[in-house]
Structures are given as structure tokens and as C-alpha cells.
Amino acid sequence: MYLEKLFNHTVFLALPVCSGKNKRLLIEGITRDTRSLFPERPCISFHVIYGHKLNVSHILEGSCDIFHEPIYPRFTKETCLPEWCYLQQQYVPSLGKIPEYCRNMDEKDIIDNSFNLIFAFDEIVALGYRESVNLAQIRTFVEMDSHEERVYQAVRQTQEREAKQKMREKAKELQKQRMEAVKRGGKPSYFGSGGSGGFGSGSVPSAPSVGDIAFAPEPGLPKSPYKSPTKPSGPSRALKLGGKGKDVDSFVDQLKSEGETVVNNPPPVKSGSIPSPVAKITPPQHTEPVHLRIEEKITLTASREGGLQNMEVQGLMTLRISEQTFGFIRVMLENRDKRGIQVQTHPNVDKELFKRKGEIGLKNSSKSFPLNTDVGVLKWRLQTQDESLIPLSINCWPSENNRGGCDVNIEYDLQDESLELNDVTITIPLRAGPGVPPPVVAEFDGEYFHNTKLSALQWKLPLIDASNKSGAMEFAASGAPDDFFPVNVSFVTQKAYSDITIVDVKQVQDGSSVKHSLEEIFFPEKYEIV
Numbered sequence: 001m002y003l004e005k006l007f008n009h010t011v012f013l014a015l016p017v018c019s020g021k022n023k024r025l026l027i028e029g030i031t032r033d034t035r036s037l038f039p040e041r042p043c044i045s046f047h048v049i050y051g052h053k054l055n056v057s058h059i060l061e062g063s064c065d066i067f068h069e070p071i072y073p074r075f076t077k078e079t080c081l082p083e084w085c086y087l088q089q090q091y092v093p094s095l096g097k098i099p100e101y102c103r104n105m106d107e108k109d110i111i112d113n114s115f116n117l118i119f120a121f122d123e124i125v126a127l128g129y130r131e132s133v134n135l136a137q138i139r140t141f142v143e144m145d146s147h148e149e150r151v152y153q154a155v156r157q158t159q160e161r162e163a164k165q166k167m168r169e170k171a172k173e174l175q176k177q178r179m180e181a182v183k184r185g186g187k188p189s190y191f192g193s194g195g196s197g198g199f200g201s202g203s204v205p206s207a208p209s210v211g212d213i214a215f216a217p218e219p220g221l222p223k224s225p226y227k228s229p230t231k232p233s234g235p236s237r238a239l240k241l242g243g244k245g246k247d248v249d250s251f252v253d254q255l256k257s258e259g260e261t262v263v264n265n266p267p268p269v270k271s272g273s274i275p276s277p278v279a280k281i282t283p284p285q286h287t288e289p290v291h292l293r294i295e296e297k298i299t300l301t302a303s304r305e306g307g308l309q310n311m312e313v314q315g316l317m318t319l320r321i322s323e324q325t326f327g328f329i330r331v332m333l334e335n336r337d338k339r340g341i342q343v344q345t346h347p348n349v350d351k352e353l354f355k356r357k358g359e360i361g362l363k364n365s366s367k368s369f370p371l372n373t374d375v376g377v378l379k380w381r382l383q384t385q386d387e388s389l390i391p392l393s394i395n396c397w398p399s400e401n402n403r404g405g406c407d408v409n410i411e412y413d414l415q416d417e418s419l420e421l422n423d424v425t426i427t428i429p430l431r432a433g434p435g436v437p438p439p440v441v442a443e444f445d446g447e448y449f450h451n452t453k454l455s456a457l458q459w460k461l462p463l464i465d466a467s468n469k470s471g472a473m474e475f476a477a478s479g480a481p482d483d484f485f486p487v488n489v490s491f492v493t494q495k496a497y498s499d500i501t502i503v504d505v506k507q508v509q510d511g512s513s514v515k516h517s518l519e520e521i522f523f524p525e526k527y528e529i530v
Contacts, residue, residue, distance in 0.1 A: 017110060017117070116142055160399065163409065167472045171443050174471060181467075289323040290505055290516040292331065293374070294496050297525040304396060304485055304529055308387040313341075313497055317378040319360075319369060327368025328508040330361040331377070336499040339389060343380045343500075365508060380498060391416040391497065392464065394426065394489060394529050398481040405478040410459070410487070414469035419522075421491040426459040427451075428487055431479035438477075445471035464491075489527040496520045 110117070123138045124131055133141075296315040302308050321327055335343065335358060345354050350363045360377050362369070369375060387393075393413045398406040410428065414421070430439060432455035439457050441448055446461035459473050477484075505516045 164474065167409065167411070167474060168443060170470070170472060171445060174445055174468065177468070286517075287320075287322075287519075288515050288517040289321065290326050290329060290514050291320045291322070291519070292502055292505075292516060293318045293320070293519045294500070294502075294521070296497050296522040298391070298497065298522070299526045300390065300524065300528070301526070302387070302390065302394070302529045304487075306387075308385050308390060309530075311382075311384050311386075311389065313382040315341075315380045315496065315498055315500070316376055317500075318374045319377050320374050321369050321371055324368075324371060326507075326514055327371065328365070329369070329505055329514055330359045330508055331505050332503040333358045333360065333378075334501050334503050336501070338499075339382055340384070341380045341382045341498055341500075343378065346377050349377055361508065378500075380500065382498070388415070391419055392421060392424075392489065392491070392527075394487055396428065396484060396487050396529060398484045400481065401476065403476075405476060406481055406484065407474070407476050408484055409472065409474050411472040412461075412464065412470060414464050414466070416497075417466040417469060419465070419493055419495055419497070421464040421493050422462070424461040424464050424489070424491040426461075426487065426489050427454070428457045428459070428484055430455050430457055430477055431483045436478050439475045440477070441473065441475040444473035444475075448473065486528040486530040489529075490524060491527075492521065492523045494520055495522065497522050 119142050120138050123133055123141050294315065294317050296313060299310070299312045299314075300308070301310045319331065321329075330353075333354075335341075345351050345360065348363060350361050353359050353361055382389075391414070393415055394410065395413075396408065396410045398408045401407050408428070410426070412424075412426065430436075438450050441457075444459065446459065449458045449460065451458050457475065457477070461471065464471075502516075502518055505514045506512060507514060
């Protein structure tokens, strides 16, 4: 009882570990006043003065007791102090564990493993007083082993293996379906090795409204809204660099060596923007005297964790008349939308006629639609946060690996099976910088391209429809999980997202049907997963 009581009231000041050359390798300060109370000279000179006397393990320096225990070789001390008797059982055995953390037992090894040593010392003495722990508990605390963490890691690895196995099976199934479709004469690929054209911001053209044009029966000058595809426009002479074909060829060869794709007469692309496949959809070469165009664009921002932050669809219907005899017409529409689309007609269009019969006609029946001009007659808008209305969902799942990078699994799923998305490009950003290795793609559907200029991996799919509504890609790349976001998506389809359809076009006078042509296009202005 006396020994335990005496030891419980003994305060430990510090524990230094010194080398044979009187150099302190590390010191564990246990109390706040360690630096001022712990004597410097006896600690440094203890080995020099008493090192040859193996029976000396304790000296008294002022009000402090200095205990000495060689790490190697260890030997038994004999002392009359009761504190030292208990210290031999509790504190000194932990010093014997130093070879467990420092195998070489030299200065460098002790300094490199100083954290584990100090951690072990802290488990024995707290605030200067001893803790009731044994060596097994100290070893467990230092290892910081957790059974729950091991179970969690095992479950996570099992889930990842199952997900990868399902992706492989799905990829094989899709590959088999594509091969069968090719044998039956299925749809070919809609893109080659060349890059796609760009589509600038503000892609929905602001068509002149009905009220901005004077309604005159005289036909204006014919003005085609499209350029002839059989008559490519050559580069201007003022834009030639030196006027030498050799310089142009060398410049093109340099671009190709840098990984750029060069095509003949490419459409203008906004600098730094992600190429959009909208320019690939060429306008019809032949249109009827009454031509209708429905153009829709979508702006979508979704979360990587799931859920929809914002989705907005804007649509515009334009009318173009190229012959004066068809200036007095009405367009019959059918609105089967159930998503809550807000529709608005032009002020010069008869709103009551549209509400009552779903027809687009002018308020003043004595005036005709303007000729050879694209006139906006109807527009609509849908804004929602309902993720069930997303046309194409993207799930990107990066997970850190033990190679300083991430294993990325990304998949798509077509939720609106009525759409046929052409030239789909899913762009995943990558970490940029010198010395960053390129991504390693393990499995994928479609095609992929490492765009070094944009520092991104572009996953390209020619067609996504009901028969090919889902797919996946797996790759490994350098970087943290946040480096692979935002994921951008571009596509184009010749079917409108809304359920507003054109039934017929009729003359105002006799109600006879008028032959007309229709063009529909739907594309994203911004489609990203953040």
C-alpha cells in the first residue's frame, strides 16, 4: 500500500532517449514545466560519468530524480527507491519495446520512428501520472487497429468487385447486340475519327418576330436560310498565311502531331469550348414552300450524389414561307404535354384561336405572313427539379486507389426512351500538368478520345436509343475524385423533347391542306454533372 501510494504521488517530468555519444535523439515532455525543471547537464553527461558502472541507475540532481535504463543490452537494476521498483515493472518494459519499432537501433531509425515511440510513452504516463495499461494494450493503441474499419473496407471491396463484374457482363451483352445488329444490317456509326464542329453560346437563334416585319404582299428578295452543302466556301484570300501551300501543310502536320484532329473547312469553334455535335445535323437540302422548324435547347445541372439541381428546356417554333400564294395559312397543333410546359404565342398571333382550337393564325386575317424570313410564332419553356424528367442520366463514380490516382466508373442511362440521341459525347475532365500520365481505359462502349488540349477524356457514342439505352466505361487516371468533375454531355437529336406536334397546315380561305416540311432539333446548351 505504501509503495502504490508513494508512486501515485510521483510526477514524471520527461523521458529522453539518448545515443552513446551523449546526443538526445528525442525527448517526451510529460508536464508543462519540463523544459524549465528537467536538468540538462545530468541528462547529457549521465552516460559519460556512470556508463561503465552497470549498477548505477539513479542519481539525484536537485529536486529531480534521474533514472537510467540502457536499451541494449538490458540488465537488472538494484535500487532502494520504491518508485524505481514499480517503474521497472511499468515504464521500463516499454523501453524494451523500442527494438519492435526501431529494428536497426541506430540514431536515424529512432528519429524516423519517433512518433510511434512517443505514442507508446503517452499511453503509460498522462500529465505526469501513470496509467494502468499493459504491453498488449499499448501495442493495440499504437497500431490503431479497428475491426469495424476492416469490415467496412471488406464490404466496400466486395461491392466494387460486384459492380465491376456487372459492368463487364453488361458490356459483353451490348457488344454482342451490336455485332448482331451489324450482321442484320443495323445502323452504322455516325462519326469518324475527325472532330466534331462547335456550336456557340446562344444556340437558339432569335428569329425575327411577326411584329418586326411589315406585312406586304410583294415578295422580297429570296434569301436562303442555309448554305448549299454542295458548294463549300473556300478560305478568304485575306486570311491566307503567306499564301503558300507548303506553310499551310506544315502547320496542319504540326497540329496533327500534337494530337489535334484536322478536317477540311471546319466550322468555327469558340475558343476553349467543348465541341458540340449540333453542326453535324445538316439542314434539309429541299424544303417545301411552307417550312416549319422546332428548335429546343436544354440547360441541366445535376449533382454527382444524385438529384437534379436545375433543368430548363426552351423551345421555339419558326415559320418560313417562300411563295406568296401560301401567305394566308393556319398551323394546326396538338399539345400532348403532361410535364407542365408553359406555352406563349406571339402578340400578333390570335391567342383565342390557339386556346380554343390549337391553331396558329394571325389576328388580322387580311395580312399574310412575311416571305423568305424565319418568323417566330410560338415559344415554350419548362423548368423543373424532378429528376425523373432527365432525358439522359449520368453516374460518375471515382474511387481512390493505392497508386496515387482514382479508378473511375461512369455509366449512362436513357430515361426518355422516345428519344434517339445522336453523336453523344461525354467529357470527363482530367488532372492537367507536366508529367501527368494519360488515363488507362479498361472497358468501354463506343469510342473514346484523350483530348490533350482540353485535358479531358471524351467518351463518344454514335447512337443512344431504346435498344441501346445504357452503357459503361471504366478507366484509371491520376488525380483526386473532385478532379473528374464537372462531367459535360453533348448530343443532338432530330426529335423534340416536348410533345407539341404539328398536325396539318391549311389555307385560311378554303381550308385546303398545304404541303409543308418540318425540321426538329433538340440539343443541350449546358448539360453537366457537378
